[in-house]
Amino acid sequence: MSLISLFLLPWLLPSSSSTFIDPGALDPYCHDVPYPFGIIRNNTTHSEFYPSFELHCDYNGGSNSSLKVKIGGYSIDVIDISLEGGYLRVLVVRAKGFGTCRGESGRGAVGVTGTEGVEGVDGGLLDLTGTPYAFHSRNNFMVLGCDTMALVRNSSDHIVSGCVSFCVSNADKLYGKQDCSGVGCCRTAFPPGLQYATVDLQSIRNLTESTELRTRAECNEAFLIDGNDSSYADPSIKRPIVLDWSIGNKSxxxxxxxxxxxxxxxxxxxxxxxxxxxxxxxxxxxxxxxxxGCQEIDQCKYHEHNCSWKCENKDGRYHCACPPGTKGDGKKDGVGCTRDTYIEIGLGTGLALLVISLTIGFWFFWELKKRKQRKLKLKHFLQNGGSLLRQCVSENQFFARIFTIEELEQATDNFNEKNVVGRGGYGTVYRGTLLPDGEVVAIKKSKFVDETQIEQFINEVVILSKITHRNVVKLLGCCLETQVPLLVYEFISNGTLSQHLHEQKRPTSGRLSWETRLRIATETARALAFLHCKAASVPIVHRDVKSANILLDENCTAKVSDFGASRLIPTNQTHVTTLVQGTIGYLDPEYFQTCQLTEKSDVYSFGVVLLELLTSEKPVLFCRMGTERNLASHFMEHMVEKAGHVGVLEFLDRQLVWEARTALPVLAVAQLARRCLSLNGEDRPTMTEVAIELSALRRISMQREELRDWRISMSPRRLGAVAESTCNEEDPLLS
Structure with a gap:
């Protein structure tokens, strides 16, 4: 194996013009060399040069002068310097020292012969380390010989190039010198940017024992050559290679x-x-x-022109200009410059045509866009059950309005974020103002829609449109022209019950009194009972009863809202089997375990709302430990541990008991909540029973207040007695 080292490094350089130098035609001082290169002759500097770009003039008199560059201690003939291409072409001799002779083990000696090549450099495979030079991408790597695989490795010992040459007979080797196509000779690209590499020659098959090549001891040759040169067949001549050069090693x-x-x-x-x-x-x-060095190219000054008025030089070129108000090519032998009397008419006509074209184009584009939008809206309308809804409208079963998307975009300022009034698990609620009457509405934009449940969705929307109850948010209409349906409800302005109970920064009201809380509970129970029993003759299970879905108007009247998770219960069934949906802390455990949704699931969730009203606590608090995190579970355990009424009062909001003036109605509501929170749905009351019981408690509470007010309004001479009687009437549990 023959191992040769060669080096190369990338140095970048800009452009100018190529200067070809014929070594035999240089004058005694070799002065035709462009900067940044410079000449040193007999250790005397004849022109300045940039560091590492010095050249040497080998002047032997007559026509034997030559320009040389020293690389690795060797002087190499320079035949071409290109500023524009950033390369040097130099001459080197054949690379005999890289051969492996037949009869050897298939690998040749390592190194150079010291007698051939360029000043001891065998084949021009130079060590360019520490110089501004690197091998150019124009070079080719060649191998002359038979049964040879040549591999080029970089300084990291990675293979970066190589080729294979083979023969069957000696004639193949001779043929290879004429046409380097892999038989007797191979030629391949040489990677750029290298300053150091090694060449490894190996035998790819053993022909020494079976062919006439065995007796021949010819050596294989591996060398570089300029890819544009074709004089590689003659091993006696010098071959050109191309070296890239650049300034420094930085960008x-x-x-x-x-x-x-x-x-x-x-x-x-x-x-x-x-x-x-x-x-x-x-x-x-x-x-x-x-x-x-860089001078402006003045075409008007240094090149002939035939301008009749004025020659203008621009970016290295010239053109003939005409005076203002004239036209033509401005040339003496051409049209010249003539007065254009119709220039204004032409400009006006052109401008008018441009405006008309733009108008027609814009109208055409707008019509195409509107047509596309109409098709898309119709597609969404049909996907969201529009055909079924139209049928219900024609049969007078739908009592709400079908809105267009343009109406709702105008009402919400194109669904501006500033109009968002709430976000939930099923969608986002926007505040909007319908034109032209200025009605304020709440527009719910769902996050997704189940295409397999479109028919059921339309059926539920139709039923909700028929619901008329003072404690249920009224469905005003819907829009099916978007990817997900939009539902339009009446707007309730005073926030949610959850905000009033758990947020301290409600700007519109203070703490809810016991009387107000009892009224909200009663109104909510009536609304749910109405949905379970009378809503359009089909029972509706809300499935997401919670304080956040109970809205309050300016008079704190309760309004049950958000029917996104609601389901219809057929009149001939007691339950429906469905995927579990709801909110943690309010979810019915029996529904969670069986996936069977019944009216009693709403009863359980309402029981949690009653606990929120009684305790002013959130249904789930992760800061509490164990079962105390869940308000309902904690309450039920407390009811078992504290069988007496006094123990139960410790769990409730003490301020409410003082506001009620007696613990009995508060305890009665607590007992009702306990029944609603029974783990077995059959042990829970119906919403109708809950509504009746709350209504009775509220009526008794109101009667006690009226009796108290009547006693206080009696004559002054009996005020003392009334006061004493009132004090005696207070619940002993408060003492």
Missing amino acids: CKDVTPSPICGPNASCYNSSEGLGYRCKCNDGYEGNPYRND
Whole structure:
């Protein structure tokens, strides 16, 4: 195996013009060399040069002068310097020292012969480490010989190039020197940017024992050559290779603001590796590395022109201009410059045509867009059950309004975030103002819709449109022209019961009194009882009863809302089996375990709402420990542990007991909540029974208040007696 080292590194460089140098035609001082390169002859500097770019003039008199560059201690002939391409072409001899002779083990000696090549450099495979040079991508890697696999490895010992050459007879090797196609010779691309590499020659098959090649001891050759050169067949001539050069080893960004580029020149990164080069800006020419190198190209001054009025030089080119108000090519041998009397008419006509074209185009585009929107809205309308809803309207079964998406976008300022009044698990609620009457509404935009349940959804919407109850939020209409349906309800302005109970920053009201809480509970129970029994003759289970879904108007009148999770219970069934939905803390345990939804599931959730009214506590608090986190579970355990009324009062909001003036109605509501929270649904009362019991408690409470007010309004001479009687009437549990 023959192992050869060669090095290369990427250095980037800019543009100028290519300067070809014929070594035999150089004058004694070899002065035709462009900066940043410079000449040193007999240790004397004849022109300035950039560090590492010095060249040597080998002057032997007559026509034997040659320009050389020293690399790795060897002097190499330079035949071409290109500022624009950023390369040097140099001459090297054949690479005999890389061969492996037939009859050997298949691998040749490592190193150079020291007698052939360029000043001891065998085949021009140079060590470029520490120089501004690297092998150019234009080079080809070639192998002449038979039964040879040549691999090129970089400094990390990774294979970066290689080729295979084989023969069957000696004639194949001779043929390979004429047409390098893999038989007797192979040729492949050489990677750019390398400064060091090794070449490994190996035998790919043993032909020494069976062919006429066995007696021949010819050596295989591996070398680089300029890819544009075809003189590789003759091993006695020098071969050209191309070296890339660049300034430094940093990019333009790293050397900014002080690259060596002159005025009117710009820096650009080398495409072959690290480093940079310079090039003249557009409209300039010359050497971009000198202070006065890039000069403006004045076409009007240095080139012939035939302008009749004025020659203008722009970006290295010229054109003939005409005086204002005239037209033509401005040339003496052309049309010249003539007065254009119709220029205003032409401009006006052109402008008018442009406006008309733009108007027609805009109208056409707008019509296409509206047509596309109409198709999309119709598609959504049909997907969301629009056909079924139209049928219900025609049969006078739908008592609400079908809104268009334009009406709702106008009402909500295109669903602006500032109009969001609530977000829940099923959608977002916006506040909107319908035009032209200015009615304020709440618009619920669902997050998703189950396409398999569209028929049931439309049926529920139709039934909800028939519900008329003072404690149920009225459904005003719907819109089916969007991807998900939009439902329009009456707007309730005073927030939710949850906000009043658990948020301390309600701007519209203070703490809810016992009388108000009892009234809210009664009104909510009546609404749920109405839904279970009388709502359009089909029972409706709300399935998400919670304080956040009980709205309060300006008079704190309760309004049950958010029927997104509601389900209809057929009159001939006691339950429906469905996926569990609801809110943690309010969810019926029996429904959670069996997936069977009944009216008693709403009763359980309402029992949790009663606890919120009695305790002013949230249904779930993670700051509490164990079962105390769940308000309902904690309450039921407390009711078992504290069988007496006094023990139960410790669990309730003490302020409510004082407001009620007697503990009896508060305890009665607590006992009702306990029954509603029974784990067995059959042990819970119906919503109708709950509503009746709460109504009776509220009526008794109101009668006691009226009796008390009547006693207080008696004559002054009996006020003392009334006061004493009232004190005697207070519940002993308060003492």
